[in-house]
Amino acid sequence: ASEAEEKDLVIIGGGVAGYVAAIKAGQEGLKVACIEKRGTLGGTCLNVGCIPSKALLNNSHLYHQILHDTKNRGIDVGDVKLNLGQMMKAKDTAVSGLTKGIEFLFKKNNVEYIKGTGAFTGEHEIKVNLSEGGEQTVTAKNIIIATGSEATPFPGLEIDEKRIITSTGAIALDKVPESMVVIGGGIIGLEMGSVWSRLGAKVTVVEFLGQIGGPGMDAEISKAAQKTLKKQGIEFKLNTKVLGGDTSGEKIKLDVEAAKGGKQETLDADVVLVAIGRRPYTAGLGLENIGLETDDKGRLVIDSEYRTKIPHIRVIGDCTFGPMLAHKAEEEGVAAIEYIKKGYGHVNYGAIPSVMYTHPEVAWVGQNEQEVKASGVKYKVGTFPFSANSRAKTNLDSEGLVKIIADAETDRILGVHIIGPSAGELIAEGTLAIEYGASSEDIGRTSHAHPTLSEAFKEAAMATYGKAIHF
Ligand code: FAD
Numbered sequence: 494a495s496e497a498e499e500k501d502l503v504i505i506g507g508g509v510a511g512y513v514a515a516i517k518a519g520q521e522g523l524k525v526a527c528i529e530k531r532g533t534l535g536g537t538c539l540n541v542g543c544i545p546s547k548a549l550l551n552n553s554h555l556y557h558q559i560l561h562d563t564k565n566r567g568i569d570v571g572d573v574k575l576n577l578g579q580m581m582k583a584k585d586t587a588v589s590g591l592t593k594g595i596e597f598l599f600k601k602n603n604v605e606y607i608k609g610t611g612a613f614t615g616e617h618e619i620k621v622n623l624s625e626g627g628e629q630t631v632t633a634k635n636i637i638i639a640t641g642s643e644a645t646p647f648p649g650l651e652i653d654e655k656r657i658i659t660s661t662g663a664i665a666l667d668k669v670p671e672s673m674v675v676i677g678g679g680i681i682g683l684e685m686g687s688v689w690s691r692l693g694a695k696v697t698v699v700e701f702l703g704q705i706g707g708p709g710m711d712a713e714i715s716k717a718a719q720k721t722l723k724k725q726g727i728e729f730k731l732n733t734k735v736l737g738g739d740t741s742g743e744k745i746k747l748d749v750e751a752a753k754g755g756k757q758e759t760l761d762a763d764v765v766l767v768a769i770g771r772r773p774y775t776a777g778l779g780l781e782n783i784g785l786e787t788d789d790k791g792r793l794v795i796d797s798e799y800r801t802k803i804p805h806i807r808v809i810g811d812c813t814f815g816p817m818l819a820h821k822a823e824e825e826g827v828a829a830i831e832y833i834k835k836g837y838g839h840v841n842y843g844a845i846p847s848v849m850y851t852h853p854e855v856a857w858v859g860q861n862e863q864e865v866k867a868s869g870v871k872y873k874v875g876t877f878p879f880s881a882n883s884r885a886k887t888n889l890d891s892e893g894l895v896k897i898i899a900d901a902e903t904d905r906i907l908g909v910h911i912i913g914p915s916a917g918e919l920i921a922e923g924t925l926a927i928e929y930g931a932s933s934e935d936i937g938r939t940s941h942a943h944p945t946l947s948e949a950f951k952e953a954a955m956a957t958y959g960k961a962i963h964f
């Protein structure tokens with residue numbers, strides 16, 4: 494019976510963008526179905542992205558700390574051994590708990606969950622190839638495309654997810670490789686490179702550009718991050734391009750050369766992680782059947798209300814514009830439903846935080862110093878090192894700094910950049926400050942509990958318009 498009935502909304506893709514939109518639609522009383530082909534909800538983020546990578550980052554950090562950072566804390570540890578199988582199980586438990594949680598939320602909010610692959614057969618009609626066999630046709634007044642992204646392949650290196658891997662292979666290796674070369678020193682390269690380096694692999698990161706961290710990271714913070722990661726044992730080859738690889742021998746041989754041409758060398762590796770970015774995924778969606786096209790980067794083109802040129806078909810998340818981040822996808826999921834239901838919605842793209850979950854973490858929001866400089870706005874910078882923060886000191890975890898960039902005339906905060914312990918939690922305060930148009934003096938005059946890491950944020954703000962007390 495449900496087949497014949499037209500829905501208010503059908504969503505293709507049950508990743509963060511799609512499942513959040515589905516729950517919100519259910520809450521708003523829309524008759525909604527969500528089509529997902531993976532077999533589980535949560536998309537890249539919950540299944541093979543944010544969640545499994547953070548489980549491994551947390552536990553590999555604990556292992557590394559127990560090996561190298563206990564004696565001076567007064568803890569003598571005996572025989573420490575890695576049980577990689579159990580570490581992977583702990584990761585899988587986190588993933589399955591969370592993906593099942595979304596299924597529960599679907600039931601709670603009356604979202605129909607259709608397991609299968611959806612493709613357009615008309616502007617209001619989607620044919621689903623059901624995972625358990627057979628087909629189902631779904632019609633809807635509104636449709637949201639939320640089909641996400643996939644790893645960008647490296648030409649000439651065939652991904653087998655065992656020796657030549659993407660992040661999906663990197664969260665599931667069954668033994669610690671002796672050596673790993675990471676192509677691309679962006680967020681995935683540095684997070685997964687950190688995991689395997691901590692577990693014992695010799696990790697070399699090859700990055701085309703002159704700085705690590707990918708687009709967006711402040712150059713000063715990127716330098717600091719590289720320095721600490723190098724101290725942890727990761728080797729970097731910046732301004733270097735990979736020419737090609739040979740996988741026929743026991744070791745993979747990668748030919749690299751200076752990006753500007755010249756010096757060539759060959760790197761040996763047991764495993765090569767390809768982490769040169771992600772690209773929108775719209776394969777098999779039947780876009781040609783309804784005349785929807787993608788731009789030169791594979792993104793579906795939309796207006797400011799997420800509408801394609803067919804106005805009842807909207808697009809959110811990784812398969813369209815903007816940063817490929819789960820919390821950005823989530824905001825769009827909510828806003829898209831508000832547009833459908835109420836005619837207005839809101840996402841502030843100037844206040845979307847980024848976090849790299851290495852140790853220490855790196856987090857930022859707003860503009861970096863390069864961008865502010867290029868914009869021509871007069872600005873001032875306040876910094877505060879965690880080495881002068883009492884909580885970081887007591888925790889024996891005081892590497893890093895907070896850097897705040899404010900408009901020289903209005904004192905309004907333009908960017909917050911943190912490298913340090915719990916930077917990913919601390920950045921929430923910076924995001925709130927930017928969202929509400931705070932000045933650095935607003936922050937500097939706000940009481941922060943002592944002793945906490947957040948005092949470093951307050952003192953960096955004080956340093957922006959005056960002087961910090963403790964440095
Ligand atoms: P996706 O999560 O990719 O979901 C799209 C879903 O659509 C998929 O499940 C797919 O199976 C389904 N689908 C596609 N086509 C069809 C079809 N035709 N029919 C039915 N279903 C279909 N972001 C963060 O903010 N923080 C992090 O810490 C973080 N860590 C990451 C770590 C890794 C290793 C990776 C790879 C990514 C990470 N990201 C992180 C990015 C984050 O995962 C993405 O931004 C987020 O998943 C995007 O959500 P989405 O819903 O747009 O797409």
Ligand code: NAI
Binds near residue numbers: 679681682700847
């Ligand atoms: P990225 O865009 O962050 O970094 C890719 C890096 O590879 C860049 O530094 C780029 O200069 C470099 N590069 C590109 N081509 C190259 C080549 N041929 N040789 C050498 N280097 C090359 O992309 P990444 O790390 O693959 O991650 C993809 C996306 O996934 C991120 O942009 C982010 O949106 C998301 N993600 C977010 C995480 C988080 O929020 N913590 C964690 C992991 C992924």
